[in-house]
Amino acid sequence: MSKEKGKVGAIVLAGGHGSRMKSKIQKQYMFVEGKPLICHTLDAFERSVADEVILVTGMAEIAAVRREIVEVYGFEKVKAVVAGGAERYHSVYAGLRALTGCPWVLIHDGARPLVTKEIINRAAECARLYDACAVGMPVKDTIKIADASGYATETPDRRLLWQIQTPQAFSYDLIRRAYDEMMADERLQRGITDDAMVVESRTDRRVRLIEGSYENLKVTTPEDLVLASALLKARKERNAADGRELS
Ligand SMILES: Nc1ccn([C@@H]2O[C@H](COP(=O)(O)OP(=O)(O)OP(=O)(O)O)[C@@H](O)[C@H]2O)c(=O)n1
Numbered sequence: 001m002s003k004e005k006g007k008v009g010a011i012v013l014a015g016g017h018g019s020r021m022k023s024k025i026q027k028q029y030m031f032v033e034g035k036p037l038i039c040h041t042l043d044a045f046e047r048s049v050a051d052e053v054i055l056v057t058g059m060a061e062i063a064a065v066r067r068e069i070v071e072v073y074g075f076e077k078v079k080a081v082v083a084g085g086a087e088r089y090h091s092v093y094a095g096l097r098a099l100t101g102c103p104w105v106l107i108h109d110g111a112r113p114l115v116t117k118e119i120i121n122r123a124a125e126c127a128r129l130y131d132a133c134a135v136g137m138p139v140k141d142t143i144k145i146a147d148a149s150g151y152a153t154e155t156p157d158r159r160l161l162w163q164i165q166t167p168q169a170f171s172y173d174l175i176r177r178a179y180d181e182m183m184a185d186e187r188l189q190r191g192i193t194d195d196a197m198v199v200e201s202r203t204d205r206r207v208r209l210i211e212g213s214y215e216n217l218k219v220t221t222p223e224d225l226v227l228a229s230a231l232l233k234a235r236k237e238r239n240a241a242d243g244r245e246l247s
């Protein structure tokens with residue numbers, strides 16, 4: 001089969017500690033709209049073009065996640081639950097090493113439960129066209145660069161600024177090569193906050209940006225949980241009124 005038509009793998013990250021959420025239960029396992037937050041995320045991947053999913057969690061949670069998330073909620077596309085690492089990029093790398101036979105890969109924060117199958121499918125399509133793609137939205141606020149003392153030093157042109165989300169989608173060979181190079185040298189890992197940055201810094205490929213949705217927020221701090229619950233509820237009600245399935 002040609003690479004263009006080959007399988008799409010997804011790495012869903014749920015290996016973080018959620019320190020900014022300041023809760024006893026890790027945010028990805030907190031109940032939101034009737035089920036653990038991570039289940040909303042996995043639901044979208046089950047309905048999407050992704051052929052298989054590698055779920056990355058903390059080492060200590062692997063058995064419970066297999067039993068209480070994958071089996072109980074019947075996620076058929078989840079092919080493996082693997083242990084992540086200390087930083088997000090360690091977890092992505094664990095996912096990349098576990099994924100085989102997929103020339104295309106989607107990388108997604110489990111903590112973005114409002115992702116839809118449409119966004120996932122568009123990201124995968126974009127990767128097939130451009131090899132590297134990140135979902136985001138144009139920023140709505142004015143952004144300032146500040147110095148260490150808290151004084152504004154610059155106001156970048158807002159028309160050029162995007163807030164970046166996930167999924168981010170890539171040719172497997174490209175992202176794997178970029179990660180292999182970065183993981184071989186700790187100095188190259190400093191300041192890495194997304195996967196597009198790894199491609200930008202380690203290859204000469206450009207990352208194509210496409211619009212996701214302002215709803216596709218990352219649940220990071222307690223107020224995000226309130227917003228995510230309200231948005232998931234509203235979506236459920238909208239879909240029920242339209243007689244549609246969730247997207
Ligand atoms: N070592 C890590 C760190 C993060 N993540 C995952 O990457 C996503 C984005 O990270 P973030 O929201 O910042 O999660 P946490 O690292 O859990 O949060 P915090 O930074 O507040 O501790 C989340 O789905 C998180 O579970 C991961 O798999 N492994």
Ligand SMILES: C[C@](O)(CO)[C@H](O)COP(=O)(O)O
Binds near residue numbers: 088109165166194218
């Ligand atoms: C990848 C990401 O979601 C893009 O916005 C984000 O950078 C991850 O954030 P983290 O807090 O550094 O894990």
